[in-house]
Amino acid sequence: RESNSYIKWATDQGHTVFVISWVNPDRKLALKGFDDYLTEGALTAIDVVCQQTGEKEVNMIGYCLGGTLLGSTMGYMAAKKDKRIASATFFVALLDFxxxxxxxxxxxxxxxxxxxxxxxxxxxxxxxxxxxxxxxxxxxxxx
Known part of the structure; x- marks a missing residue:
């Protein structure tokens, strides 16, 4: 709803906002694993956002399992010395199982x-x- 939309608030403040959402898996995606969501989802999204905007860093929000994915992505990127995530916010995300x-x-x-x-x-x-x-x-x- 527009009255309580974080996306509306962020864009009203002048932020460019990109949103990705889960694909509801079916048999066609049976061989895809969490690592595929990381590389083909989160990392590709960061690549595209940086490419489209010309920015070198992004601020990210992860909600629920998306937050778990974001935390994993940050760990992966840290190991690769990739510093493109400037900040991360987690909403109802389980990080320590x-x-x-x-x-x-x-x-x-x-x-x-x-x-x-x-x-x-x-x-x-x-x-x-x-x-x-x-x-x-x-x-x-x-x-």
């Missing part, structure tokens, strides 16, 4: 194994399966 917070209540080794098996058979994780966990996290909002 050893401390999953409330999410840990809903996920145990058995569930992870079951999901991994389904993903291996299908080649991707159904969005509805991921959505169920997130719906439980905010169950009070759903009542």
């Amino acid at each position: 050893s401390i999953p917070g409330e999410l840990g209540v809903f996920i145990d080794e058995g569930q992870v194994s079951s999901l991994e098996k389904k993903m291996e058979e299908r080649g991707f994780l159904e969005g509805s399966e991921m959505g169920t966990t997130f719906n439980m996290l905010r169950s009070n909002d759903l009542i």
Whole structure:
């Protein structure tokens, strides 16, 4: 909504804003992994933004799993001495999976194994399966 849009606010302040979003995977993307999202997604997006704007650095925001991807991208770029990310902001992004917070209540080794098996058979994780966990996290909002 325009009344509470971060993108509108940022552009009103004179910032050029680019947005990327996840592709909803299906069988065609079964062989793609997280590293592909990093190299073909985040890194390519940074390349394109710098190319289109002439800027040498970008400021980035990562939301949810996009934040996990952003954190991983920053680590990868640091190892390569690539300093094009000037700043990063994370919204509801899990970066340390050893401390999953409330999410840990809903996920145990058995569930992870079951999901991994389904993903291996299908080649991707159904969005509805991921959505169920997130719906439980905010169950009070759903009542």
